[in-house]
Amino acid sequence: MTRTTRVVILLVAVLLLGTVGAAAVLRAADRSGEREQEQAGGPPVHPGTVSLRAAATGRQLLVRNLAWGPHRDEIAGVPADRPDGPRTVSGVKCLRFHAAAGTGICLQAVHHTLDDTYRAVVLDSHLRERHQFPVAGIPTRARVSPSGHLVAWTVFVSGDSYATSTRFSTRTALVDTRTWAIDDNLESFAVTKDGRPYHASDINIWGVTFADDNRFYATLATGGQTYLVQGDVGARTLTTLHTNVECPSLSPDGTRIAYKKRVRGASPDAPWRLYVLNLRTMSENPTAERRNIDDQALWANGSTLVYALAGDYGSDLWTVPADGSGKARRLMVSALAPAYLP
Numbered sequence: 001m002t003r004t005t006r007v008v009i010l011l012v013a014v015l016l017l018g019t020v021g022a023a024a025v026l027r028a029a030d031r032s033g034e035r036e037q038e039q040a041g042g043p044p045v046h047p048g049t050v051s052l053r054a055a056a057t058g059r060q061l062l063v064r065n066l067a068w069g070p071h072r073d074e075i076a077g078v079p080a081d082r083p084d085g086p087r088t089v090s091g092v093k094c095l096r097f098h099a100a101a102g103t104g105i106c107l108q109a110v111h112h113t114l115d116d117t118y119r120a121v122v123l124d125s126h127l128r129e130r131h132q133f134p135v136a137g138i139p140t141r142a143r144v145s146p147s148g149h150l151v152a153w154t155v156f157v158s159g160d161s162y163a164t165s166t167r168f169s170t171r172t173a174l175v176d177t178r179t180w181a182i183d184d185n186l187e188s189f190a191v192t193k194d195g196r197p198y199h200a201s202d203i204n205i206w207g208v209t210f211a212d213d214n215r216f217y218a219t220l221a222t223g224g225q226t227y228l229v230q231g232d233v234g235a236r237t238l239t240t241l242h243t244n245v246e247c248p249s250l251s252p253d254g255t256r257i258a259y260k261k262r263v264r265g266a267s268p269d270a271p272w273r274l275y276v277l278n279l280r281t282m283s284e285n286p287t288a289e290r291r292n293i294d295d296q297a298l299w300a301n302g303s304t305l306v307y308a309l310a311g312d313y314g315s316d317l318w319t320v321p322a323d324g325s326g327k328a329r330r331l332m333v334s335a336l337a338p339a340y341l342p
Contacts, residue, residue: 038069042313042334043087045069050077050090052099052125054342063335064097065089066314075106075127080300080340083317083332092127096139097337099123101148103177104339107139107155120153122177131180136171141247141296142337145210150233151175152208152216170206172218174233189231191220192239198222205229205238207247207296209257217241217248217257228257228277242277242284247296249305251322255279258287258297258305258322266292274307276322289320289328298338308336 038045045067052062061083065076075097076087094106095118104123109116118139121132137155144151154172173184183189186205191198204221208231211217216231220238228245229238246260257279260272270292277284287305297307305322308315313334320328 038067042067042069043084043332045071045076045087045089047071047091048088050075050088050092050127052102052104052123052127052341060341062097062099062339062341063087063317063332064094064337066311066334066336068313068334075104076335078332090127092123094121094337096142096153097339098142098144098151099339099341100144100146103144103148103151105142105144105151105153107135107142107153118155120151120173120175122151122175130177131175133173133175133182133184135173140170141172141207143208143210143296144339145213145216147213149176149178149213150210150216151177152210154206154208168204170204172205172208174208174216183233183236186218186231186238189236189238191229192237193220193222193227194240198240209248209250209296211250211254217250219246219248226262228259241279242282245277246272249297249299251299252302256322258299260293260295261286274305274320276305276324285324287320287322287324287328288326289318291328298340300340306331306338 059080060077061080062077065074071089073093074089075092076089078085078087096107098105102125106121106123108119118135119132120135122130124130135155137157139155141154152174154170157169157171172186175182187203200222202222206219208216208218214233218229220227220229226246227240228242228248229240231238244261249258257277261275262271263273272293274287274289274293275284293307295308297305300306303322304319306317306319309318315336316330317332317335318328319331
């Protein structure tokens with residue numbers, strides 16, 4: 001091969017790479033622009049008033065609206081019995097959201113020139129900001145206690161020495177909305193594991209679900225194992241109850257926990273199935289949902305679970321009976337982070 005031939009091949013390769021790169025950039029820009037346009041056949045969306053208080057018209061379902069268009073990512077409300085009906089969007093954008101008793105927790109991104117930062121914003125019943133806190137990483141979970149007095153959130157963080165490229169670490173914070181006192185890392189709580197005090201540098205906590213204004217449940221991970229823990233806010237303690245539990249969600253009557261269970265034989269990239277644990281007998285049962293669930297499920301009522309799965313425009317919401325019967329069905333397209341208001 002002559003020098004001239006090598007130069008020609010090099011120039012052709014450079015041109016091809018440049019063309020491919022330019023096409024990718026243009027496609028990404030076009031895709032970004034598409035998200036600002038209403039999706040064909042998508043749910044009707046219109047601006048309006050969204051409240052965290054009980055509505056005279058009946059039970060409400062609030063979600064993060066993922067339908068493409070100018071109101072993408074805004075908190076939207078629909079009648080709970082007509083989830084596929086027109087959505088009323090609020091103008092408040094959240095990555096993660098939950099609400100109860102007139103209190104909302106909204107985890108937001110703050111966009112900067114070079115990167116994004118994140119914050120947790122506590123909202124009143126009119127979705128107005130009451131207080132905000134900086135958070136240390138990408139939001140993943142948010143919950144409000146049934147009374148609205150406590151809020152909790154979990155974010156992914158980097159930099160912990162035990163975390164490798166294939167693992168992650170978290171920070172979970174808890175705030176009392178009556179005093180604005182904050183526990184910004186539940187890893188500082190005293191841990192009792194298998195009946196004994198436990199200390200380890202690799203402890204991670206995530207996915208709080210509240211029983212009341214003192215007792216909560218969450219996931220504790222250490223030594224390659226996950227545990228369901230019961231937390232005591234006043235005593236600042238965490239006590240392990242059961243293994244192989246992630247992202248717990250307490251039933252309205254306080255007797256069962258819905259959660260992600262890592263099952264044997266599943267793909268390492270999709271290992272979780274949706275299970276329900278009876279807290280009285282500590283027996284666990286799978287739901288009829290057989291797909292991988294990477295979400296903190298929500299109890300729509302005493303018998304039905306709601307959770308997110310990947311959809312054409314980000315995520316869709318699905319439901320399945322909690323007792324293992326029936327089958328999964330899609331509840332809403334283009335939606336995430338549900339919260340039911342009475």
